[in-house]
Structures are given as C-alpha cells and as structure tokens.
Amino acid sequence: MGYFVQYDDIIGFDIVEIVIKKEFQRQGIGTTFMKEIEQRVKEKGALQIQLQAVNDDMHNNFYGKLGYKNATNFVFKAKML
Numbered sequence: 225m226g227y228f229v230q231y232d233d234i235i236g237f238d239i240v241e242i243v244i245k246k247e248f249q250r251q252g253i254g255t256t257f258m259k260e261i262e263q264r265v266k267e268k269g270a271l272q273i274q275l276q277a278v279n280d281d282m283h284n285n286f287y288g289k290l291g292y293k294n295a296t297n298f299v300f301k302a303k304m305l
Contacts, residue, residue, distance in 0.1 A: 226261070228270060237265040239275035258290055276300065 226239040239261070244254045262273060274295070277283040
C-alpha cells in the first residue's frame, strides 16, 4: 500500500496504491481512508505524502479535494519494453 521514504531533510510517505471497489466509490470511504493514512503517517514523523495517479478528472477531483497538488519539481519517467 505504501512505505516511508527518508530524504536528506524530511521523511515522506509514498502511497503505492489505494483502490476502492467501484460499487463502494462516492460514499466517503476513500476520503476517510486517506485522512486516516495522513494522520497515522504524520504521527510517525512524515512531513509529506506523495503518490502517482492517473491524470483524469476523477483522480484530479478526488485528490484535489483532499489538498493534493501536482508536483512541479518532479518528472515521472517511463519506458515501454
């Protein structure tokens, strides 16, 4: 689901995956889950949470309402094999 990352001066938490089954979406479950994750990782000393998500309206709206913004200081690189 995720893991802690030590950077030079801060501890972050990298969310690898969060999935809410389609039939349970739009009921507040994902929001409640994300807020719980934020609280728990903050208690363990993390100052940042980062994640990768599909760049579409659904994901932008969901994470946007939780205060997540597109990072401008990182570039996601990929190579098809």
